[in-house]
Amino acid sequence: MQSLSFQLKHTCGQARAGTVTTRHGTIHTPIFMPVGTQATVKALSPRELDEAQAQIILGNTYHLYLRPGHELVKRFGGLHGFMNWPKPILTDSGGYQVFSLGSLRKITEEGVEFRSHIDGSRHFISPEKSLEIQQALGSDIMMVFDECPPSTADRGYIEKSLAMTLRWASRSRTAWTNRQQQALFGIIQGGLYPDLRLQSLSALVEMDFPGYAIGGLSVGEPPEKMYEVVEHIAPAMPADRPRYLMGVGTPVDLIQCIDRGVDMFDCVMPTRNARNGTLFTSTGKVNIKNARYAEDHEPLDSQCSCYTCRNFSRGYLRHLYQCGEILGLRLNTLHNIHYYLQLMAGARAAIADGTWNRWKNQQLDIYK
């Protein structure tokens, strides 16, 4: 038995609905994956994630390697056992986080040497080491270790980086020793250069991964640039494998990229924005800090069925935010995650019904 299988069920133009089956269960795509950086989706319990119908969450290899350590996590039954989340988990490779350390890291052909952001200690992660960590974490989907140059870097740098990233992808694939248990996705790089993106994809497809991701986007370029790259590359990706756009994005980004053929997304936006008081609703964004909500007796989103919207007023949420109360962070996060997951459920239903274009335009209108 393979560690992962994908079934394409419906299409509407480029938009796709399907299922990804892993050892920990089946994911219905398009799907958004809440980010659980340090073995917890910030502010939420596994029970709440389950009630919000989260199907798969993401863990961060860099953070878990440093704290509590992947070998410790392994002794607790992997990330599933450690955090008590029985459904699928995807881990990133640590690449993006390590490259974000800036002056604290040094890249060579062998891998990346870096200093911990926690205590300054020295560490080294290579493609093989990243796989070793992710195998200890026991995620259902692992990612190859790649370099993430700024999408706006010059062509010379991007070309050189891409060549090394492809050699790293090949090394990752060789280090992938448990193909029945954990899947491994390749990551397409190449900045904003269509030809480099295609070259990256073609080299990865030759290596044959169970799924492919688009990396290095949503790192500062305008959304239209990102949509262009996705529009160019997604339809060229193997139709029989899941397509994952890493680190994206706003509700509009998700809809625009589903429309261009993407199946899976992750982003800290719904959780981080929630903690900053920015909430997504069926009528647009709400900044709950705003004084206009102090006397507002209505729920945050009268169309929403989450615990927050069923039980509390905007006035109460604003009060909790003003006081810095933990319950405010919780209720806001719960709502935003529920919103993102309901948005994906809406997208799946529309693709299955053949009403994708109408649904998409309705949703995009909200954010106009």
Added chain:
Amino acid sequence: MQSLSFQLKHTCGQARAGTVTTRHGTIHTPIFMPVGTQATVKALSPRELDEAQAQIILGNTYHLYLRPGHELVKRFGGLHGFMNWPKPILTDSGGYQVFSLGSLRKITEEGVEFRSHIDGSRHFISPEKSLEIQQALGSDIMMVFDECPPSTADRGYIEKSLAMTLRWASRSRTAWTNRQQQALFGIIQGGLYPDLRLQSLSALVEMDFPGYAIGGLSVGEPPEKMYEVVEHIAPAMPADRPRYLMGVGTPVDLIQCIDRGVDMFDCVMPTRNARNGTLFTSTGKVNIKNARYAEDHEPLDSQCSCYTCRNFSRGYLRHLYQCGEILGLRLNTLHNIHYYLQLMAGARAAIADGTWNRWKNQQLDIYK
């Protein structure tokens, strides 16, 4: 119909089990009241409080008066509606918080002038103003506005303070205009002087309150001194009214004071300690920060049925604490509140069964 009725059901020595019935339901005593300072018990949702079998919670008049303001809370259906807690609520008078402001407040016969700890703005609370605020908050049990001198103050100061506090109690009683809706408790002061405590009690009983509290304890004196005062005063309090010991305390304090005839308690200890990583279990205190728990696969308390203990290991709780994750604050708080409430359930059962002394000694042995 009265706003509150008390039924004494069982006694074992001085220990009592009974029921307090309010407009928002019946409380079984002895009971611990989780503290919800700013219209939320820190880190917990109303659903979690309900699942932990919380019967009544406490709100802080001083904090709610300043933010979001009692009149705003009133327009949201009072504190019950605002925070979506349908069961009984007790509000303090604001006295203790205002007196804790130190140099920021000035006491006169009329009341207390003080500066907000949030923005430095000037305010004035009198016995009448405190009742007005508490009536707007709509709590089931209100407290009279009293002065809380340090229990170690000299006799001259305590005598003078007590005389004024009794005049304030009388003014509070006069300002208590909605006797069918909200109950009002008198507060016994008198520091560590047995005769002053009795004098305070007798004056209050003459005014006839639906319940009586012991105030001004657990403010720095050794526990034995506190137990002495309680042992002296509690049995002299009217047997047909609930007896509330304010701001107390540790699990041992609760047991020792139930043993001396107290029915109701509140304290920030279980919630505050939880956020600092100090947890109460059936085998004693656990400091979850400790490195010895890093590899501990056992639940926090194998005897406990709370969500935390049913689902997570000590190793995971330590990891969350080390990372400063919100879920750690939540799971720790949930457990400590569950522990306190189960302790009270155990006390009630033991008093009803006539096994109080044996149960008490077993519990006290844990903390020896």
